Amino acid sequence: MEQQRRVEKRTRIPAKSGRGLRRNALRFSALHSPKTDRRFLIPVVAALLVGSSAVAAAEQPYTVIDGKVDKKTFNGWRRYTESCLRCHGPDGAGSSYGPDLVDSVKHMTQDEFNEVVVNGRTNVNPASTSVMPPFGEVEDVVSYLDDIWAYLKARADGVLGRGRPPRIGD
Numbered sequence: 001m002e003q004q005r006r007v008e009k010r011t012r013i014p015a016k017s018g019r020g021l022r023r024n025a026l027r028f029s030a031l032h033s034p035k036t037d038r039r040f041l042i043p044v045v046a047a048l049l050v051g052s053s054a055v056a057a058a059e060q061p062y063t064v065i066d067g068k069v070d071k072k073t074f075n076g077w078r079r080y081t082e083s084c085l086r087c088h089g090p091d092g093a094g095s096s097y098g099p100d101l102v103d104s105v106k107h108m109t110q111d112e113f114n115e116v117v118v119n120g121r122t123n124v125n126p127a128s129t130s131v132m133p134p135f136g137e138v139e140d141v142v143s144y145l146d147d148i149w150a151y152l153k154a155r156a157d158g159v160l161g162r163g164r165p166p167r168i169g170d
Helices: 002-010 019-030 038-058 071-083 101-105 110-119 145-156
Strands: 121-124 129-132
Touching (some): 101 145, 110 145
Antiparallel strands (some): 121 129
């Protein structure tokens, strides 16, 4: 009890700031109590930081080295050019008919992207109605969704420019 009072005095939060803030401050200040073994906290924090960077690196579905792409990303460009370009414009940059996919990919997950491509989408607003037809039964699209996503993601991340990408090994 004495230890808890000492912690409360060190992390004094004004009463008007709300009960939740005060409670959270007490929990946080317990980490800084003399009884907390900091030797335990350092490896835990380090593991969290290393794990988060490994997850971020694992999220890249493409490989781009010196402006050259891997086979999967190049195939994504080919499939995009074959099936998506007529509505979404060259390099995913959009057209008067379809939206800019490079910008869209920045704000969606691969699962959301796959959902729209497979099932289609209808957007209705007072100015216009736009329809993305479903491609769930188009084998050349559905079989290569990961490749198309890799290509568009590389474009969205800014590591791949416009035009036909050179392949690694060429």
